[in-house]
Amino acid sequence: MFNSFRKCTQRLMSTATQPYPFSSVAMVSAPPPTPALEGLKAGKGLMPYLRQRLLSPEKLELLARFGRRHPERILPGSVLQVTSKHAPTAFTGVLLGIRRRGADTSVLLRNVINRTGVEVQFAVCSPNVKDVKVLMRAGGRGSEGRAGKRMRRAKLFYLRDSPDKMTAISAGMR
Amino acid sequence: MIGLKGTLNVIDNSGALLIECVNVLKQKVNNGWGSVGDEIVCVVKRARPVSGQTSASAAKVRQGDVRRAVIVRTRKAVRRPDGRYIRFDDNAAVLLNNKREMLGTRIGGVVSADLRMKGWGKIVSLAPKMSLSITQKPGSK
Numbered sequence: 001m002f003n004s005f006r007k008c009t010q011r012l013m014s015t016a017t018q019p020y021p022f023s024s025v026a027m028v029s030a031p032p033p034t035p036a037l038e039g040l041k042a043g044k045g046l047m048p049y050l051r052q053r054l055l056s057p058e059k060l061e062l063l064a065r066f067g068r069r070h071p072e073r074i075l076p077g078s079v080l081q082v083t084s085k086h087a088p089t090a091f092t093g094v095l096l097g098i099r100r101r102g103a104d105t106s107v108l109l110r111n112v113i114n115r116t117g118v119e120v121q122f123a124v125c126s127p128n129v130k131d132v133k134v135l136m137r138a139g140g141r142g143s144e145g146r147a148g149k150r151m152r153r154a155k156l157f158y159l160r161d162s163p164d165k166m167t168a169i170s171a172g173m174r
Numbered sequence: 175m176i177g178l179k180g181t182l183n184v185i186d187n188s189g190a191l192l193i194e195c196v197n198v199l200k201q202k203v204n205n206g207w208g209s210v211g212d213e214i215v216c217v218v219k220r221a222r223p224v225s226g227q228t229s230a231s232a233a234k235v236r237q238g239d240v241r242r243a244v245i246v247r248t249r250k251a252v253r254r255p256d257g258r259y260i261r262f263d264d265n266a267a268v269l270l271n272n273k274r275e276m277l278g279t280r281i282g283g284v285v286s287a288d289l290r291m292k293g294w295g296k297i298v299s300l301a302p303k304m305s306l307s308i309t310q311k312p313g314s315k
Binding site for chain 1: 254264283
């Protein structure tokens with residue numbers, strides 16, 4: 001019941017241009033999404049509606065890649081590079097864990113810089129986060145011993161205490 | 175979160191290796207805990223052995239000296255205004271004199287970029303790399 005409601009609100013909210021039957025050049029934009037659906041006014045289906053409308057489509061797509069059901073989901077143990085807008089621009093690191101809270105989702109990346117471990121927690125839906133690139137998926141390339149094994153944990157905090165496993169992951173990268 | 179008895183590594187070439195915090199200055203908030211960019215009064219717990227002749231680099235401190243320092247790395251996560259949290263694997267500091275000038279001349283290690291926001295631009299410019307400003311492969315030295 002909720003799924004069909006969600007599908008019909010998605011179609012209503014699409015702002016794609018619609019073809020104009022009398023000219024191929026003219027483009028008529030769809031009418032703005034009508035927010036005043038009866039059910040919404042009564043409070044039904046409010047949270048799914050907000051989840052669709054709160055973020056831009058690119059951010060929603062980025063969020064979905066960190067979700068649990070995406071076919072190409074990003075697993076902890078992958079090596080990511082996050083590019084941000086302000087401040088120091090790019091940070092590369094092993095993904096230690098994903099904190100899934102909808103729009104408040106954040107990821108924890110760890111890198112070792114100059115023999116000091118640095119961990120940064122990025123808020124995925126922040127406008128400061130420009131791009132997230134997967135440099136190496138979890139499980140390494142082929143089977144290379146430690147780097148090739150699939151990570152059996154959701155949060156890889158044990159990597160903080162074992163620098164050899166971190167170097168194994170970085171060796172799998174090169 | 176550095177407070178009384180907190181130990182920090184020293185990452186400049188002033189000669190000290192390990193310092194212990196005695197007091198956090200200018201803290202009316204934060205319950206007296208020091209974070210990145212805060213000045214602390216500290217005791218030098220371990221220092222490099224001082225040679226007889228004076229070397230070309232900065233003044234050497236001895237074990238037992240009471241000095242000031244500024245915290246440059248903390249193990250406790252520090253929040254940036256855009257919602258990022260930065261955490262290092264150790265606590266580190268750089269020694270200062272009473273006029274907020276550095277005692278050493280070089281810095282050997284990354285420092286947090288929050289230092290610049292708190293007014294320690296000179297330390298940030300001396301550090302080899304600012305945190306988050308490089309794209310290295312993870313685990314590499």
